[in-house]
Amino acid sequence: MIDFGAQFTKMSNADLGEANALLDGLLLDGETVHAAFKGANNYWAVFADRRLITVTAQGMTGKKREYSTLPYSSLRATSVTTDAKIELWFADLGFAVLGGMSMPYRLRLEFVPDVDVRALERFVVGKIL
Structure with a gap:
């Protein structure tokens, strides 16, 4: 499972075709990629129409x-x-429980300055409201 402390930094726009190839076999029937970003350490954040998919590289290579x-x-x-950061707070993932209540997990994505984070946030908020 994703390491919520991972460094999703210097995220820049990625080619949607490259993102689709990266996710080959993982997307559901009819699911489409809305936006994709590639960051430092070969980390990816792919905003599909149904979910956020993160990809982290592991190992020496x-x-x-x-x-x-x-x-x-x-x-x-x-x-x-305004400095191109988005924080997303996820709950109900079945993780650590504190005092009988599950704790939300924060995922921070830091983008390069030319990424329109407001448009990205509007897309995400449209999925939850």
Whole structure:
């Protein structure tokens, strides 16, 4: 499962064709990619119409990859900053419980300045409201 402390930094726009090839066999029938971003350490964040898919490279060569699905239905809050950062707060993922209550998990994505994070946040918020 995704390491919520992972460094999704310097995320820049990626080619949708490259993202579709990266996710070959993982997308559901009829599911489409809305936006894709590639960052430092070969990390990916792919915003599909039903979920956010993160891809992290592992190992010395980075050829081993971990794919994690974060459904928009688990997204509880978002935050966007003017310096091109988005924070997404996910709950109901079945993880650590504190005092009988599950804790939301924060995923921070830091983009290069030319990424329109406001448009991306509007897309995400449209999936949860």
